[in-house]
Structure formats: structure tokens, C-alpha cells
Amino acid sequence: MxxxxxxxxxxxxxxxxxxxxxxxxxxxxxxxxxxxxxxxxxxxxxxxxxxxxxxxxxxxxxxxxxxxDPKFIRIIVEPDPTASGNHARHHVNIRVPLKIIRAGVNLASLIPNDAGNMVQDSLLSKGYKGDLSKLDASALDELIEALQELSIDATVDNHLVKVFVE
Amino acid sequence: MIPPMVMWIKIQWFGIWIPLFLLWPIVIALLLLILPFVFIGLSIAGRLSKFWMALRIILAAYSMMCSVRGLQIEIQKEHRTLEIYLP
Incomplete structure (x- = not known):
């Protein structure tokens, strides 16, 4: 019932x-x-x-x-457990908010040309060949979209390097 | 948007929470004190566009500070340690 x-x-x-x-x-x-x-x-x-x-x-x-909509890019470096030998053991764990990229580009776009050239020269001297002045809003959107699919696993100097977004 | 209120920093064995919330009121007070004088000086010199540019840079820097929240850096090399965390 x-x-x-x-x-x-x-x-x-x-x-x-x-x-x-x-x-x-x-x-x-x-x-x-x-x-x-x-x-x-x-x-x-x-x-x-x-x-x-x-x-x-x-x-x-x-x-x-x-x-x-991932929020962070994570970089992890750990000693390779399979590696043999007495080598230096480094541990790195870096988490960078993706919002920094957009804010950084906005800030960089306001830098006067002279200062911008100095930054560019400094980056070139350290081996970074990209031209930051050409990074506009549309390129930035493409960059962030591309970063969402980023996943790197590599072994460098007996260390495992992982880069991914989360 | 709110900038980070505290920052954890650890070098070797020494770690400390830095109260950034004490810093921001001082920065804002200094800006409010200095900006009117800069505005008057630049308007007398006829270069007011520089003032607006400075204002835009300050706002962009503030936005940058806000976006730093969540940054975490931990590096251990042999017996050396560096940790930075902005919750």
C-alpha cells in the first residue's frame, strides 16, 4: 500500500x-x-x-x-632511481601559475623601447632567441592553449625531468 | 584580485613566514603620497602622458603581484635547500 x-x-x-x-x-x-x-x-x-x-x-x-582550464605549470626534477654511480642528487619542485604569463606580457608591453631592447639583448646573451616584443594577445592565447597539452618526460644527467600543466 | 598576504621562504634550515599583508598598506600609502606630486610636477613640465604611463605600469605590476599567488619553488641540491611559497 x-x-x-x-x-x-x-x-x-x-x-x-x-x-x-x-x-x-x-x-x-x-x-x-x-x-x-x-x-x-x-x-x-x-x-x-x-x-x-x-x-x-x-x-x-x-x-x-x-x-x-589548467592553472599551473609544474616542473619536477628527481634523481633517477635506476641510475647507477655516485652523482649529485637534486630535487626540484616548481609550480608556476599560468596567470603570470598573461600578467607578465601585459607588464612587458608597457616597458619603454630602450629598456625592452636591453632585456632582449640580455636574453640573447643567455641563449634565448625569442623576440618578446612580438608576443601579443593573440599569440599569448595560442601559447597558453598550447601549454595545456604540454607534457614532457625526460632524463637529463641521471635525473628525471617532468614538465606538465595541472 | 588580491595580492599574496604571506610568503614562506626557507633557506637551508631557516624558514620564515613573511607577513606581506603588512607591506601592502605601506606601499599604497607611499603611492598615494608620491603620485600627486608626480602628477603636479609632470603637468607643469607638460609631460602628463608620462604620468598615465606610470599609472598603467603600476596597475600592471599590481596585476603581476596578484597573479604570483600559488607560486611554489622547492629546490634541494645536496645539503642546500631553498623553498619559496606564496599561497
């Missing part, structure tokens, strides 16, 4: 609808090439986490935002 309150049914239906739309969104992003298969798998696991649908939905949303 007793039936479940209609509000519970409605909540369940809303949760299912939210989950379906989020799965669809994840699959669309995967097909559009915005996220990798691994990232899609991680997000799909989050959507199928279970009963706390609203909490899961917010987690998925924040994870999607994190993947599509």
Missing part, C-alpha cells in the same frame, strides 16, 4: 538526468579531442560513483574545469 514519496522519485530522476548529461558532455569533449581517453575514463568513474549524485556532479564539474 505504501509508496515512496514523490519527491524522492523526482530527486532520483533529476540525479539520473544530471548524470546522463554529464556523461554526454564528457563523451562530446572526448570526441572533440578536448580531453584524452584517460581523462575521460577518470571523469566517467566520477559520474558513476554512486548515490551522492549532487556531490559527484560538482566534483565532475570542477575536474572538467581543471582539465580544460
Amino acid at each position: 505504501t509508496t515512496a514519496p514523490p519527491t524522492t522519485d523526482r530527486t532520483d530522476r533529476e540525479s539520473e538526468s544530471t548524470m546522463t548529461s554529464e556523461r554526454r558532455q564528457i563523451l562530446e569533449m572526448l570526441s572533440a579531442g578536448k580531453i584524452s581517453a584517460d581523462e575521460a575514463e577518470r571523469l566517467l568513474q566520477l559520474t558513476s560513483a554512486g548515490p551522492s549524485a549532487s556531490a559527484t556532479a560538482s566534483t565532475v564539474t570542477s575536474t572538467v574545469a581543471q582539465i580544460l
